[in-house]
Amino acid sequence: MRLYLDHNATTPLDPLVADRMAQALRDVWGNASSIHHFGQQAKGALDLARGNVGALIGGDASEIVFTAGGTESDNLAIRGAAEAIEPSGRKHLVTSAIEHEAVLNTMKALARRGWRVTVVPVDATGIVSVDRMREAITDDTALVSVMHANNEIGTIQPIAEIAAAAHERGALFHTDAVQSAGKIPIDVRALGVDMLSIAGHKFYGPKGAGALWMKRGVRLVSPVTGGKQERSRRAGTENVPALVGLGVAAELAQQKMAAEAPRLSALRDRLEAGVLSKVSNTERNGAAAPRVPNTTNISIDRVEAESLLIGLDLAGIAVSSGSACSSGTLEPSHVLKAMGLPHARTLGSIRFSLGAANTDADVDRVIDTLPPIVEKLRSLTTVGGRK
Amino acid sequence: MRIVVAMSGGVDSSVAAALLAEQGHDVIGVSMQLYDNSQVTESGQRAFGTCCTIDDLYDARRVAATIGIPHYIVNFESQFGEHVIANFVREYVHGRTPIPCSHCNSDLKFAELLDRAKAYDADQLATGHYARIERDAGGRYHLYRGADNSKDQTYFLFSLTQEQLSRAAFPVGHLDKPAVRAHAERLKLHVTQKPDSQEICFVPDGDYAKFVERRAPEAARAGTVVDNSGRVLGTHAGVHRFTIGQRKGLGLSSSEPLYVLEIKPESAQVVVGSRDDLGRTRLTAADVNWIAGNAPEDWLRVGAQIRHRHVAAPARIRLKPDTTMTMAGGVRLQADSLRAQVEFDTPQTAITPGQAVVFYDGDEVLGGGWINS
Secondary structure (H helix, E strand, O other), X not given: OOEEOEOOOOOOOOHHHHHHHHHHHHHOOOOOOOOOHXXXXXXXXXXXXXXXXXXXXXXXXXXXXXXXXXXHHHHHHHHHHXXXXXXXXXXXXXXXXXXXXXXXXXXXXXXXXXXXXEEEOEOOOOOEOHHHXXXXXXXXXXXXXXXXXXXXXXXXXXXXXXXXXXXXXXOEEEXXXXXXXXXXXXXXXXXXXXXXEEEHHHHOOOOOOEEEEEOOOOOOOOOOOXXXXXXXXXXXXXXXXXXXXXXXXXXXXXXXHHHHHHHHHHHHHHHHHHHHHHOOOEEEOOOOOOEOOOEEEEEEOOOOHHHHHHHHHHXXXXXXXXXXXXXXXXXXXXXXXXOOOOHHHHHOEEEEEOOOOOOHHHHHHHHHHHHHHHHHHXXXXXXXXXX | OEEEEEOXXXXXXXXXXXXXXXXXXXXEEEEXXXXXXXXXXXXXXXXXXXXXXXXXXXXXXXXXXXXXXXXXXXXXXHHHHHHHHHHHHHHHHOOOOOOHHHXXXXXXXXXXXXXXXXHOOOOEEEXXXXXXXXXXXXXXXXXXXXXXXXXXXXXXXXOOOXXXXXXXXXXXXXXXXXXXXXXXXXXXXXXXXXXXXXXXXXXXXXXXXXXXXXXXXXXXXXXXXXXXXXXXXXXXXXXXXXXXXXXXXXXXXXXXXXXEEEEEOOOOEEEEEOHHHHEEEEEEEEEEEEOOOOOOOOOEEEEEEOOOOOOOEEEEEEEEEOOOOEEOOXXXXXXXXXXEEEEEEEEEEOOOEOEEEEEEEOOEEEEEXXXXX
16 A cells, blocks of 8 residues: 655545536536636636635635646746836845745746845744844835745744735735645735735645635736736636636635644654654754644655655655655755755755545554665665765 | 666667566666756756756656656766766876776666665666676576677676676567567557667767866866877877877878877877787786686686777786786776786787776676776
8 A cells, every 4th residue: 555645745636626626527618708608607616616715715705816826826926016016116026045946936037037036044943034034125125925834844934924024115925825725724814915825736626726815906917918817817718627626625625624734733743753763863854843734854864865765665655855856856955955954964854744644554654664764775885975 | 576677768778677577577667867967057047958868867757657667766976977977087087098888887887776776675686788697506697798799788797796797687688679679669668769879978969078178177288199209290189089099180191091009198198100000919907807707817718809899809818916006097906806918819909998808708708807008
């Protein structure tokens, strides 16, 4: 039996989501912009989904813009706001050093087009300092974007304080909530944000379906031009079955969260305790800060994450490393680097992210399976990448 | 049996993996990321230009998916740089002509990758080499040329030890190339018609001189081109630009064709002469690895091959413990290493330091070493 512990990468579809999507694929095929019956049927399905997504984050259905996922939501928010604000003369963007590539690389792209971008560091616990943020934000700042929960270490950022700091200077505030939505309660009003990105496949919905919540009154110039779908903020015929799935997933996540979050957090804590006690020279990353309940990041000394992931996969356990090494590049995690971890420790870090199907028995299996694999790899004469 | 297959994305290793999977083995495909051809531009964007390596890795992955085996890419860039590229550059700087493929086999594939395979509880490491291994009654492993002698790759495998051979498998070694392609077609592998790789993989444009200069700027030390009597015929921009037997690119005008006879890195001299002067009957080799039983103590008649495309020539050899301890390039050898004295029956053209001399008895690889002089 294969064991999946990589829910921050993606989650399996909830069976109910799959059923409702399959039904929509067959039966709700109209173009949501059409006036006739078939169009109305599609539009109705979208509106229902919009309501569920809005409810998950405490927002209104009318403030939800459907997208093809978290990356697109981030691009829409950052590029769209930058272009809308540019005529006012503000030409500065602020973000954090631990953002997802969807934000960091979008910021870099804008920097190449003449925007000034300030990347604010994090402290050793993986938290963005509100004071450092306040120093970085100026009267020239158009937009501040800081993630709600980090994908690699799970740390929850002080979004409300940073959003307030942005607003003091008249800047907009966006948060990438892809890793927190569906895991912990979100209330966009309490957070005081202007825009918030989510992705369905992180909470048992489908890939290719996401949303950007935009507070009423926020103006964007959409980077995608075309028809007037999504109130002209996201052109292109809506992917109705996927968005139906997103809506169902949002509804289920909201129902289950109160019970699921403490269950996962207990499992996660037991996993951490087991790994730390059974494998020598291990350390948790980001554990001193508030975290989403399902995530732990552990550095294992004298083992390279890449070889450990392969060993675990061959033993039927799917996890991931902080670094994206799918193409064979061994770049250390920018998140762990930003926390000031030594290079060797960043190369040996593994992320376990738990989910709905995981049980106590699964945690036991990891605790039993991991130590011998680590020992074997440590016994090699050479450890890939370092001696 | 659990077998790790080193998959390059070419047809040979693809078929090797597919045949093992077909035989019911627990096959794990692994591709080594060895160097990064992509360039980071000034604007911070990655340009992939002529990056053949990524395409090859994708080919390997697609083959693995086709035959239904797991596939992993392992990053060996730093080890490759340390064991293979550094040696390649150092050898050129010292006026020698290296064979990176041999070092890659013995120092990387059948060392680091084999170690990994062992850690993953694999019994064997398989590759797509055209070579055959047999274990004799006494438990000793023998290495033979691939059944397709025109594709034989044992020249690049002479430095494998008994321990390495005991874990190695060459599933296409008993096949000829058309048979391998036929298997690929039968198994619907998309690499069926992929051409053989020609150049050294980390220098895709074939410009070794430029590559060496980028890594070792001191290599570009100007010197003179002289004839056998020491008469200066011209100048050159660095000894790394030459190999023994080279005719083109000497920058000389002469009534008869001239060939590089000798490279003297200390004085930055390149000695040229006629084709007849290229032939020699003797060579010495260092760091000899003897595969076939105990190393002979007396003179032994063998077929000796001095480069990949050379037909093994009749010769007699004698092995001796190495007393000099170092070879060109300052590489310190192990105290128990062997040197070989090789005497060919007839003169051989372009005996080239840095290349290997591999000793054969018919199809069997007896051993081999690195040509010093």
